[in-house]
Amino acid sequence: MHPTRRAFEHVHKPLIRFLGRRQWPSSPAPQHPHPAAPKEFADAFSEFLRKFNSSLSAPKKMPTSSSIEGRVYEFWEAPERLFRPRSRILEEWEIEAIESGGASMY
Template sequence: MHPTLRVLGARVHQPLIKFPGKRSWPSTPATPHAHPAAPPEFQKRFSDVAAASPSGAGKGETGSVISEFWEAPERFWRPRVRELEESEIDAVLSGGASLR
């Protein structure tokens, strides 16, 4: 069989993946909503919570922004580093051979 005839008779390869055009990000945030496949009781509960929350909540509020780490709740602070004992330093430097 001649390869040139096979190429000419075949269709042009069309990739299965389709890329959208240039990405454009929305300028305003989308309104929160429940997943369409969520059970009805979750959708109802979500709509109740969304209706009860103020409309400006979570949209660029600067009152909750902290500028120093000690203003944050203590659970977000870095854990205190304790001082290492000399025996622990020797164990690390020797690769664990000085444990005994």
């Protein structure tokens, strides 16, 4: 037998089959409560949607100051307690010992 002919007889067939191009809808589906939601949630869903959509349409103001009501927008404005490590602070000689390899100094 010819080895090349045998190679063509048994062609690898992948186990994964792709279905082809997907057709995505041009508009989103209408919003509805989850089918397994409790009845009281399903009944109040239309009111929730009304409140949610009204909150989206209202323009949101960005704060003029960088820190308002305890919010921090830049990391350097955070309280000092957030920069302190929970363990003890390393001394300069300890940092140098770690950076140099440490074993040769002792």
